Amino acid sequence: MNKCSNTSNTLKVKNIGIDTYRENIVFMRSDCHVCQSEGFTALTRIVIHYNGRSIIATLNVVHSDLLHHDEAGLSMEAMKRLTVKDGDCIAFSHLEHIDSLRYVRAKMYRKELNELHFQSIITDVVAGKYSNIELAAFISACSGENLSLNEIIGLTKAMINAGKKIKWHNAMILDKHCVGGLPGNRTTPIVVSIVSAAGLTIPKTSSRAITSPAGTADTMETMTSVEFELNEIKQIVGKENGCIVWGGAVNLSPADDILISVEKSLDVDSKGQMIASVLSKKAAAGATHVVIDIPVGETAKVRSVSDAKKLQNDFETVGKLVDLHVKVIITDGSQPVGRGIGPSLEAMDILSVLKNEKNAPQDLKDRAVTLAGALLELSGKYPTGTGNSVAKEFLENGKAWAKFQSICERQGGFREPVYAKYKYDVLSDKEGLIKAIDNRKLARVAKLAGAPKFSSAGILFLSPLGKKVNVGEVLFTVYAEAKGELDYAINYMKSDNGIISIEK
Numbered sequence: 001m002n003k004c005s006n007t008s009n010t011l012k013v014k015n016i017g018i019d020t021y022r023e024n025i026v027f028m029r030s031d032c033h034v035c036q037s038e039g040f041t042a043l044t045r046i047v048i049h050y051n052g053r054s055i056i057a058t059l060n061v062v063h064s065d066l067l068h069h070d071e072a073g074l075s076m077e078a079m080k081r082l083t084v085k086d087g088d089c090i091a092f093s094h095l096e097h098i099d100s101l102r103y104v105r106a107k108m109y110r111k112e113l114n115e116l117h118f119q120s121i122i123t124d125v126v127a128g129k130y131s132n133i134e135l136a137a138f139i140s141a142c143s144g145e146n147l148s149l150n151e152i153i154g155l156t157k158a159m160i161n162a163g164k165k166i167k168w169h170n171a172m173i174l175d176k177h178c179v180g181g182l183p184g185n186r187t188t189p190i191v192v193s194i195v196s197a198a199g200l201t202i203p204k205t206s207s208r209a210i211t212s213p214a215g216t217a218d219t220m221e222t223m224t225s226v227e228f229e230l231n232e233i234k235q236i237v238g239k240e241n242g243c244i245v246w247g248g249a250v251n252l253s254p255a256d257d258i259l260i261s262v263e264k265s266l267d268v269d270s271k272g273q274m275i276a277s278v279l280s281k282k283a284a285a286g287a288t289h290v291v292i293d294i295p296v297g298e299t300a301k302v303r304s305v306s307d308a309k310k311l312q313n314d315f316e317t318v319g320k321l322v323d324l325h326v327k328v329i330i331t332d333g334s335q336p337v338g339r340g341i342g343p344s345l346e347a348m349d350i351l352s353v354l355k356n357e358k359n360a361p362q363d364l365k366d367r368a369v370t371l372a373g374a375l376l377e378l379s380g381k382y383p384t385g386t387g388n389s390v391a392k393e394f395l396e397n398g399k400a401w402a403k404f405q406s407i408c409e410r411q412g413g414f415r416e417p418v419y420a421k422y423k424y425d426v427l428s429d430k431e432g433l434i435k436a437i438d439n440r441k442l443a444r445v446a447k448l449a450g451a452p453k454f455s456s457a458g459i460l461f462l463s464p465l466g467k468k469v470n471v472g473e474v475l476f477t478v479y480a481e482a483k484g485e486l487d488y489a490i491n492y493m494k495s496d497n498g499i500i501s502i503e504k
Contacts, residue, residue, distance in 0.1 A: 004070065004089035008037040011072040013079075013088045020075040022261045023132055024048075024057035027066070027073035034072070034092055035061065045131055048074075048082060049091040055081050056095055056128040100124045101134065107141040115154035122158040122255045135262045139273065147272030149314060153321050155272065159280035160322060162255045166203075166230065166286035168237075174202040174375050175287035177278050179294050179311075180212060181301025183443045184336040184461065186346040187293070188216045189244050189404060190353055190368035194394045195375050196242030197403040202375070203237045205247030205285045210264050213446035213458055217246035218343040219350070222455045225412035236410045243407060252284035253277075269301065271311060275318055282324060289325040291374045293367075295333025299439040305330065327378050329371060335437045335465050338364035342451035342458015344417035345479070351417075354401040363464070369395060420449075420456035420479035422486045426493065428469045428502060436501035437465065445478060445499070448489040454481040463500055475500055 004010040011034055016027065026048060028035050040046060042061040047054050057078050067073055072090060074082070084090060100120040107113055121138060124130060130138070147155065176191055188204055195202045206216035206226075217226045226246040228236070233250065236243045248257065256277045263273070282290050292315055295301070296308045312328035319326030338349035338361040352360035353368065372394075373387030382390050394400050408414040442459065450457030456479060463475040480486035493499065 007091075008033055009093065010034075010089055010091045012070055013084045013086055013090055014067060014071040014073045015079055015086050016066070016073040018073070018075050020077055022077060022258065023075070024055050024078040024081060024128065025060055025075040026057040026078060027060050027062050029067050029069055030061045030063050032067075032069050038092060038094065040092075043131075045095045045129075047093045047095050048078070049093065050082050050084050050088060053082060058131050095129065098124055098129050104134065104138045104141060107146075108137065110146070112148060113151055113154065115157055118151070118154045118158035119161065122155075122162045125258055126162045126254045132262055135259065136266060139259060139263055139266060139268065139270070142273055143268045143270040145271065147270070149317065152272040152275050152314065153318050156276040156279050156318055156322055159253060159255045159276050160283045163251070163253045163280075163284050165284050166250075166252065168201065168203070168286045170201045172201065172289060172379060173285075173287045174200055174289050174379060175204065175282050175285060176291045176293065176371055176375060177282065179274060179278070179292065179301055181439065182295040182297070182333050182337060183213065183341040183439055183446065183459075184338040184346055184349065184364070185293075185295065185367070186214070186216065186219050186338065186340075186350055187364065187368040187371055189220060189350045190364070190395070190400065191372045191375065192242045192244050193354060193400040193404040193407070194368070194372040194391050196240060196407070197394045197399040198376060198381075198390065200241060200376070200379055200381065201237065202242040203233060203285065204242065204244045205233075205250065205252065205281075206244060207247060209452040210260055211267075213341050213443050213451035214343045214346050215452065216244065218452040218455065219346045220244045221246075222344045222347045222415075222417040223351075224408040224414055228411070236407070240403065240407050240410055242403075243411065245411070247281065247285070253281045256280055271314070275311075275314055279315070279319055279322060279324060279326075283322055287324065289375070289378045290319065290327070291371055291378060292326060292328045293331055293371055294328055295331050297333030297335070297439065299437075299441075300333030302333065325378060327374055329374055331367060331370070333439070336439065336442060336461050337361070337367055339461050340458065341442065341446045341461060342449075342479070343455040344419065345458045345460055347417035354395070354404050356396055356398070356401070365395070418456050420454065420458075420481045422480045422483055424478045424486055424490055425474045426476050426478065428471060428473045428475050430502050430504070431470050432468070432502040432504040434463050434465050434467045434469065434500060435503045437463070438499050441496065441499045445489050445493060448485065448492050449478050449480040450482065450485040454485075457481055457485065469502060
């Protein structure tokens with residue numbers, strides 16, 4: 001155990017085991033010598049130093065015997081970032097004034113910012129100088145339609161410059177992305193399998209769920225490993241032309257990860273930040289050609305075709321200015337894609353399509369073929385108008401399934417996804433046709449059932465639009481790993497039954 005020197009700005013570390021997600025928090029007694037000598041008060045942003053490293057943390061003041069006078073408690077995140085253990089001696093100092101906050105304040109008053117302003121803000125964000133309150137102020141100031149096209153370009157470039165960029169030997173690197181808002185839309189593993197089977201390079205670094213019941217990385221993890229170092233990813237891609245891994249393990253766009261963690265809490269949508277987020281991550285992953293899927297529907301993230309076309313134009317315009325060839329596909333977002341909602345259930349759909357099973361969800365197959373076909377054409381290797389037929393051929397002749405199996409083997413071996421222990425059938429209380437589906441409420445049921453935390457939890461959806469149902473017919477089945485979580489989902493459905501609309 002290290003002993004602290006007898007100075008006014010040092011305390012011993014105490015690991016108090018508090019999870020504060022991505023935020024660094026430090027706890028001190030109100031009457032400890034550091035608080036008194038430095039004049040620190042609750043919510044002060046301070047710098048913590050240890051062995052040549054430093055982090056910025058928010059102070060929480062303790063008025064109890066949780067800590068001794070010579071101890072400072074650190075959150076789990078702060079412990080990890082500073083790489084300290086119990087008893088280590090840490091020093092404290094005041095955080096200097098954050099100059100970039102004046103640009104945030106200017107944006108709050110609708111002033112237009114330039115690329116240098118955004119560069120200053122994003123540099124300080126990545127350095128950990130912004131508290132969650134200050135991050136929330138920046139995100140709110142940029143929300144809605146508050147960013148001009150020039151500002152979106154400036155923000156995108158600033159976010160690209162703030163992180164690392166993967167360098168590949170190939171001149172052309174393909175990628176795809178869906179803007180989200182649609183349960184079960186898990187096309188990526190199928191698209192990667194088709195495109196890499198066609199001999200093109202598509203190293204897919206995917207995300208985990210943020211507000212949805214499953215992210216692509218969560219779904220893939222039910223079938224194989226997804227966490228790899230950069231050199232391991234390059235080895236997999238070198239052998240297979242593609243991979244499907246978790247992007248967070250290689251920290252390609254640190255500013256985006258920080259901003260998303262606060263956006264999730266605020267539950268706000270910003271078109272400009274969405275574009276900057278997506279394109280900065282694609283550029284960081286070394287992509288040169290990107291297809292973007294924008295589902296449109298009343299309960300999807302993008303509600304109208306006119307909004308989608310405006311977003312399409314902005315994506316393609318900004319992409320060109322950051323050296324990305326971007327093609328946007330506007331798709332139907334009126335209902336879930338496939339039958340599964342939740343990691344394991346979505347993985348089962350993927351396998352069914354790749355194996356060409358007779359009962360495979362046709363909508364998932366068609367959407368994956370469309371996106372893969374667009375990538376094949378965007379590459380220039382296949383003429384315009386031939387992409388879909390080529391993609392479908394690679395899928396139906398078994399080459400995509402063989403490639404997926406090979407990728408899984410390179411990523412640690414293949415395993416079958418499984419159903420959760422508990423289930424509950426939601427039955428129709430009337431006869432008629434399925435007329436409308438609330439995607440957001442359906443996703444909420446899956447999350448209340450435990451997805452994505454429990455990978456086998458979620459929904460098996462059996463009621464697409466236009467289907468005729470009878471009284472007592474199963475509309476969907478809810479799966480959960482724990483009885484309590486299943487009860488949460490059931491209680492929510494009983495209190496709000498507007499998930500599926502049936503008309504005679």
